[in-house]
Amino acid sequence: MTAQPLTRSAAPAAEQQSSAAKVLSVLTAMLHGGRGAVSLSEISLSVGLPKSTTHRLLKVLEDQGFVDRSGALYRLGDIFVDLAESARWSPLDGLRDAAYPLLANLFARSDAVVVHLAVLRGSSIHYVDKLMRPEGVRLPTRVGGRFPAACTALGKAMLAVGPAEALERVLGEPLPRATPYSVTGRGQFLTQLRGVRDAGFVVEREEAAHGFVCVAAPIVSGGQPVAALSVVVPSIEATRAGAGRLGELGRMVSGTAGSVARMLPHEPTVWEVPAAGTVHSLRGRRPVDSPSSSPTTSQE
Numbered sequence: 001m002t003a004q005p006l007t008r009s010a011a012p013a014a015e016q017q018s019s020a021a022k023v024l025s026v027l028t029a030m031l032h033g034g035r036g037a038v039s040l041s042e043i044s045l046s047v048g049l050p051k052s053t054t055h056r057l058l059k060v061l062e063d064q065g066f067v068d069r070s071g072a073l074y075r076l077g078d079i080f081v082d083l084a085e086s087a088r089w090s091p092l093d094g095l096r097d098a099a100y101p102l103l104a105n106l107f108a109r110s111d112a113v114v115v116h117l118a119v120l121r122g123s124s125i126h127y128v129d130k131l132m133r134p135e136g137v138r139l140p141t142r143v144g145g146r147f148p149a150a151c152t153a154l155g156k157a158m159l160a161v162g163p164a165e166a167l168e169r170v171l172g173e174p175l176p177r178a179t180p181y182s183v184t185g186r187g188q189f190l191t192q193l194r195g196v197r198d199a200g201f202v203v204e205r206e207e208a209a210h211g212f213v214c215v216a217a218p219i220v221s222g223g224q225p226v227a228a229l230s231v232v233v234p235s236i237e238a239t240r241a242g243a244g245r246l247g248e249l250g251r252m253v254s255g256t257a258g259s260v261a262r263m264l265p266h267e268p269t270v271w272e273v274p275a276a277g278t279v280h281s282l283r284g285r286r287p288v289d290s291p292s293s294s295p296t297t298s299q300e
Contacts, residue, residue, distance in 0.1 A: 038073065094264070116141065125158070151178040156202045
């Protein structure tokens with residue numbers, strides 16, 4: 001995914017912000033910048049603070065280990081690795097732990113290159129878990145990362161069966177275009193969502209990443225989509241195999257989604273989103289996590 005310039009924050013005017021708000025706005029700008037390191041000028045412009053104030057805040061963050069500086073560039077500090085480790089014990093653990101054995105089984109049966117688990121937050125999906133082949137595959141996804149919901153099968157699956165206000169939030173802005181194949185027409189997008197309700201799954205063809213087809217289904221608990229799961233296969237493989245193969249994958253995915261839902265509490269839960277890069281699904285599961293045959297989790 002191509003890194004984008006930092007965007008201007010919608011935070012209150014600088015003089016109206018507390019010191020804590022200013023610090024958090026700096027960290028948020030760096031987190032959402034999409035790059036490893038950014039300059040003082042970029043951060044200052046993004047948060048709407050004078051360079052002198054931004055520099056002072058960055059110095060405090062650097063002293064405390066939250067920011068590292070290399071020359072004129074700043075990046076988030078290694079202390080966030082510790083914070084990510086702590087975030088593993090969030091309520092989201094229940095979702096990951098319930099889903100993992102079933103995701104691993106789906107991964108093995110589907111012969112997919114990647115299996116994803118995600119939740120919907122606003123207009124974006126947030127990746128909760130990711131299983132992939134040991135040799136890896138380059139996709140613009142990572143655990144804790146986010147992606148526009150409208151471009152992904154995962155997002156479409158949840159929006160199709162979710163509350164009307166969630167869909168209205170997405171349709172309230174122009175549909176994003178991640179690739180030339182992303183659906184940006186409202187009519188075609190709604191047709192895709194109706195297909196989810198009819199078939200129980202959705203097929204997304206290179207709308208999020210070139211060269212890959214994604215098949216996803218919602219995980220519905222307590223009458224609400226609490227998450228979604230998907231399998232990813234190369235486009236060339238899907239084309240050669242034909243519609244029958246995608247239908248087979250769709251039935252696998254929707255069946256697995258139903259099984260995960262039955263493992264969850266009956267009352268709907270607002271699952272917390274993990275910190276970027278936190279992965280723990282393979283912890284303590286050596287029979288599945290073997291170097292020779294099992295999927296691996298990755299931040300890529």
